Amino acid sequence: MKDSINWKSIKTILLDMDGTLLDLHFDNYFWQEYLPVHWGKMHNMGADVAKAQLKDWYSEEAGTLSWYCLDFWTDRLKFDVLQLKADVEHLIQYRPYAESFLEKLRADTNYRVIMVTNAHENLIKMKVDKTGIDNYFDKIISSHTIGHAKEDQAFWQKFQLENPFELDQTLLIDDNLTVLRAARTFGIENLLTISKPDSQNEEQDPEEFNAISSFEDINF
Ligand SMILES: [Mg+2]
Structure with a gap:
């Protein structure tokens, strides 16, 4: 499956961590x-x-x-x-092709890459120590620092104030459909989900969103 994103228009890429880049297992x-x-x-x-x-x-x-x-x-x-x-x-591991996707993004100066995660700061640190995932990001934002979960409009309002981005030039990839709906309500126009966040579990129904099964599906 192709990723259905118009990459030419994208400047900012927001990536969730657990279930998106790392195996939710x-x-x-x-x-x-x-x-x-x-x-x-x-x-x-x-x-x-x-x-x-x-x-x-x-x-x-x-x-x-x-x-x-x-x-x-x-x-x-x-x-x-x-x-x-x-x-x-x-058990902390990258999802299929997630690390090569991050390497490719890092090598491309057209994009600003920000992690937006609901994970607690201490858990981010554990995962960073294990995977070195911080090397691939301009910034890592925890909802605990913002003070609101990504499911809330308040998260997106405060996040955008502190990190200005254009709604039509931003892509969010997140395995959590409730989070994607909150981002859509806020106005982010490019959204993708993950069909199999947990390698040991069934695929999830992406409902109204486009889903990628692995980062090999992404071509930019
Ligand atoms: Mg997630």
Whole structure:
């Protein structure tokens, strides 16, 4: 599949991290398997009971800054969540052709490349240490620094004030359809999603968006 983007008009490229450039399997496995089992053991709970309880708590916070906040979960669950994440950091990996895409973008001076992520700053640091992904960006912006999740208009308003960009000359690639809809409402005209954010899971339905299955589909 071709990427359907008019690259000649693009000046700014906004890229999400987890599920877009990096395999979401790390995050999904951690939150859905590894953490519930660990937390269940701490409270003498079976894995299934722990998973069900945490699933409820997760869904209460879905799409908010708290859901993405390690401090929030460390406080709520009463142990160091980032520390536990380090146990499974071997699962932090690029998605297919993501690194060669970033190398190619970096070599092309026509584009300003900014990471926009809902990941907590400390988690970004863990992933940067593991992958060197920071080398490919002019800037890395965490929604925790902005103070609003990417799902909120307030994120985009503040982000654009601090990093001016033209709506019609900007491309956002993000695996999260709610985030893409928020960006579209804000006015960003070029949007792409990812058909398989988690290498170990089913493809997601891209609904009204164009999806790429790997960065090999992108030609600029
Ligand atoms: Mg993502």
